[in-house]
Amino acid sequence: MKALIQRVSHASVSVSGSEVSAIGPGLLVLLGVVRGDTGAEAARLARKIAGMRIFPDSEGVMNVNITDAGGDILAVSQFTLAASLRRGNRPSYALAAPGKEALPLYEDFCLRLEELTGRPVGRGVFGADMQVSLVNDGPVTIIADTADF
DSSP: OEEEEEEEEEEEEEETTEEEEEESSEEEEEEEOBTTOOHHHHHHHHHHHHHOOOEEOTTSOEEEOHHHHTOEEEEEEOGGGGOBOSSSSSOBOTTBOOHHHHHHHHHHHHHHHHHHHSSOEEEOOTTSOEEEEEEEEEEEEEEEEGGGO
């Protein structure tokens, strides 16, 4: 699994001009499910994100996790994170898990984040053409790949 994690002041996702989810301060997580991923990757990534200390403490040092910061999470499925640019200029998405495999893992990931943080996780619409808006706070943007931890 791959994730692009952004600390945001606010973020929202719309489909066909209608907002389907929005959050205030917190994290926007763009999630790419790779072929062969399992619930174990979803659990590891959710634990890593829930525990990341990327919010400022009283001294302004990034030392506080999402739960202690009281922030929200918006998770949006994004198969293009599994793109490969090894050959040519057109990305290959062969490593991306097919929808029937990716959807249950996306939902599992979101549910695990909810359990870990005790807060609902906003969601995009799986497989839809979405418009994502955000204000990156910091900016703080982190790339996570479960193959690395």
